Amino acid sequence: MAFTAYIYDVVLGSFRPVRIEIRNGLFAKITPITVTEHTQIDVKGLILPGFIDSHIHIESSMITPAQFAKIAVRHGTTSVVCDPHEIANVMGIEGIEMMIENASKVPFNFYFSAPSCVPATPFETSGAVIDSKGIEYLLKKDEIVALGEMMNFPGVINGDEEVLRKLELARKYEKPIDGHAPLLSHEDLNKYLEQGISTDHECSNIMEALEKKVKGMKIMVRDGSSAMDMEGLFNIDDLEFPEGNPFCSTSLFKAIFEGKIYNPLFDFIVSDDKHPNDLIKGHLNLSIKKAVSLGIDILKAISMVTVNPAYHYGLNCGVIVEGAQADFIIVDNILDCNVLKTYIAGECVFDGENVLFDVPEIEDFNSMNVSKKSADDFDIHYDGDECEVNVIECFDGELLTKWSTAKLYVKDGIVQPDIFQDVLKIAVVERYGGNAVANAFIKGFNLKKGAIASSVAHDSHNIIAVGYNSEMMAQAVNMVIENKGGIAVVSEDFADSLPLPIAGLMSNEDAYDVAHKLGILHNMAKALGCELTSPFMTMAFMALLVIPSLKISDKGLFDGDSFEFVDVIRN
Numbered sequence: 406m407a408f409t410a411y412i413y414d415v416v417l418g419s420f421r422p423v424r425i426e427i428r429n430g431l432f433a434k435i436t437p438i439t440v441t442e443h444t445q446i447d448v449k450g451l452i453l454p455g456f457i458d459s460h461i462h463i464e465s466s467m468i469t470p471a472q473f474a475k476i477a478v479r480h481g482t483t484s485v486v487c488d489p490h491e492i493a494n495v496m497g498i499e500g501i502e503m504m505i506e507n508a509s510k511v512p513f514n515f516y517f518s519a520p521s522c523v524p525a526t527p528f529e530t531s532g533a534v535i536d537s538k539g540i541e542y543l544l545k546k547d548e549i550v551a552l553g554e555m556m557n558f559p560g561v562i563n564g565d566e567e568v569l570r571k572l573e574l575a576r577k578y579e580k581p582i583d584g585h586a587p588l589l590s591h592e593d594l595n596k597y598l599e600q601g602i603s604t605d606h607e608c609s610n611i612m613e614a615l616e617k618k619v620k621g622m623k624i625m626v627r628d629g630s631s632a633m634d635m636e637g638l639f640n641i642d643d644l645e646f647p648e649g650n651p652f653c654s655t656s657l658f659k660a661i662f663e664g665k666i667y668n669p670l671f672d673f674i675v676s677d678d679k680h681p682n683d684l685i686k687g688h689l690n691l692s693i694k695k696a697v698s699l700g701i702d703i704l705k706a707i708s709m710v711t712v713n714p715a716y717h718y719g720l721n722c723g724v725i726v727e728g729a730q731a732d733f734i735i736v737d738n739i740l741d742c743n744v745l746k747t748y749i750a751g752e753c754v755f756d757g758e759n760v761l762f763d764v765p766e767i768e769d770f771n772s773m774n775v776s777k778k779s780a781d782d783f784d785i786h787y788d789g790d791e792c793e794v795n796v797i798e799c800f801d802g803e804l805l806t807k808w809s810t811a812k813l814y815v816k817d818g819i820v821q822p823d824i825f826q827d828v829l830k831i832a833v834v835e836r837y838g839g840n841a842v843a844n845a846f847i848k849g850f851n852l853k854k855g856a857i858a859s860s861v862a863h864d865s866h867n868i869i870a871v872g873y874n875s876e877m878m879a880q881a882v883n884m885v886i887e888n889k890g891g892i893a894v895v896s897e898d899f900a901d902s903l904p905l906p907i908a909g910l911m912s913n914e915d916a917y918d919v920a921h922k923l924g925i926l927h928n929m930a931k932a933l934g935c936e937l938t939s940p941f942m943t944m945a946f947m948a949l950l951v952i953p954s955l956k957i958s959d960k961g962l963f964d965g966d967s968f969e970f971v972d973v974i975r976n
Contacts, residue, residue: 406751409438410448412725413739415712418704420739422446427731430750435727448735450745453707454723455483455732456689458676459714460554460583460606460625463504464491464910465678465861465942467903467919470504471764473684474513476916478755480688481744483732484514484722486714488553488583493520494865495772495908497533498542503767505548510765512749514722514732518553518583519543521571524865525556526950528970529958531865532772532837537570544578550718551575554585555602556864556951559968562596572600581718587805587952590616598622604717606675607952609805610637614670623672623717626709628692630680630939633802635692638671639699671701672717674709680942681920682927690744703739766913769906771889773860775836775868778882782842783832783875785820785973792820793975795962796828797947797955799849801937804946808955808964809848810975820974822873824934827851830875833948834868834882835959836860836909845962845973847871847947853934855896856881857926859941860909863949867959871944885909892941894929901929 406427412435413420422444426434438444463473463485470487477485492500501517508515519540524531535543543549552575555561560568575582586597587607598620606625608614614624627634674692689710696706715723722732731751737743747755754761785794791814798807811828814821822829831847834840856872858881868885872878877895884893884902890909893902903922905912912919923941930940937943950956953965961970 408447409444410446410452412452413704413707414725415454415708416724416726420451425725427751430731430752432725432727432729432731435725450735450737451739452725452733452735453481454711454725455734455747455749456481456710457484457486457714457720457723458482458689458710459486459673459718460604460675460677461485461487462491462678463487463489465630466681466684466916467861467905467911467923468681468916469764469767469907469911469913470508470515471511472913472915474508474511474515475760475762475764476684477688478513478747478749478760479744480690481734481736481747482688483734483747483749484516484720486516486518486550486718488518488520490520490523490553490864491866491910492908493523493533493535494525495532495910496770497523497535498539500533500908501543503770505546507765507767512752512754512762514720514730514749515548516550516718516720517548518551519549520553522554522556522864522951526968528950528960528963528968529865529948530835530837530839530841530867530960537567537574540571541574544574544580549580550720551581551583554583554606556585558586558589558593558597558951561600561602562593569600572602576601584622585951586617588613594620604673606677608638609634609803611640611670614638618670624670625673625675626671626696627675627677628695629677630683630942635674635695635699639696639701672709672713674706678942680923680939681916682923685916685920690742693742703742764915767907767911769889770908771906772908773836773886773889774838775834775886776840777886778834778842778879780875780879783830783844783870783878785844786818787815787820787974788818789815791815794820794846794973795955795971795975797831797845797847797957797962799847799943799947801849801943804949804952806947806953806955811846811848813846822846824853824873830872830878831947831957832870832878832882833862833957833959834870836867839959841959843957843959843961845957849937850940850944851934851936852930855894855933857892857894857930857935857940857944858882858885859892859945860885860890860905861892861941861945862947863945864951865948865958866909867948869944869948892923892926894926894933896933899929901925
């Protein structure tokens, strides 16, 4: 295969006409050409390297790896570094190998990281445990290119032996270590970085990113469905130059503050978690455009999803150079960056209209070892007329929560939610055989009636529910159980669900079908009063204990700052 085309060379940062020869799936020869009035350019458009999402949890798309590939190539994505942390918490190494097997059946580059925190904390019940022996088994696999995000930063800082052993193994096998360190700073950050942890995708403001960058981390800018940090990281208009800041003397900080440069601070653009209703609209192609709209140079943005991740993870893609795998896309022009065709290993996988490969299915795996619930399982009792309670306060597009309080009435010994304060009930139901139920209160969902529930609840993926009353919450949870996993919305007027029978996380249906059903559920949640952009993903992260401040697991209400449980009712 040989042709002439204009390319953007991400290594040299230049546009040039070339003749490309592809053999055995690789760029065999790239020869610069001189364009004259007689020169024929075979490719109409501009060739770029295929895009690489360097941090994503495929399971959050609610579709299998193969189905993910089918939708991603439409948007110019040819490679992902995925952390199968979600299915690992449900099925352990068996689930990871199931993902790798399914991924291998389609022409797409799936690189995996070994999930470092299964379970994420000892304060929740998961379906599996992966210890350091399991991590070593995974790190030996060719498909595993990194140690997945080290969420247990208290374990790193406090010298937990098992945590440090996992980090030591990653260094032994010379594989990068991904980080997860929301708001970590100063000496705690120093201790975290001493272990060779090299990336972070949890920065929510430019000052946090700056400290981590100066101390040697590579910064991932997250543009996901629930967590959208790009606006906060790329906006320096309101940044104040702090007196006594330890980084104010660096040329990097001064240049950023003066508005001269942003780009050297950021290394990658990643999705982390992407729902199917967003994925059908676009992937990194839209993230690039968003970055440009926020002031990032488009050539730098392209580097953040091509050569930068390829170099960091040691991938033979992301560049158009001799010897690299021939993964490339044809776009209309550099500014609009609309994907016309996608090639992987020299073969066209998306021709502008159709995806040119078939997708295999994964056998359903029922992970629901839980009995059906009744309304009284979701009641919180108190002896008195009213009480003050601790409340999780969530926000649209953010994973961080705040710790709020509210005064609630008590009726017949049961603490009542209050829709006028937007204080609703939240519960986590353990689904791995223990049948425990933890109850608390949450603010931010604005449901006026009914309830929503899901078996997608980071990171252990127990069943989580939010609702106005206990009866509706029981109905929603039971619908999830009947479906062997999934999402449910119920009210006095209607009920519907999206089954996710593969470990309670994924469906074999394609992205469009899953997105259509999810869209119906979104509209139903909206009809109940919810104003969140992605209510089910936001709800899923209310069980993610490693992100502050107040969260909930199947064992109770949890303070993510002090890493300890707290009472729902305040004394």
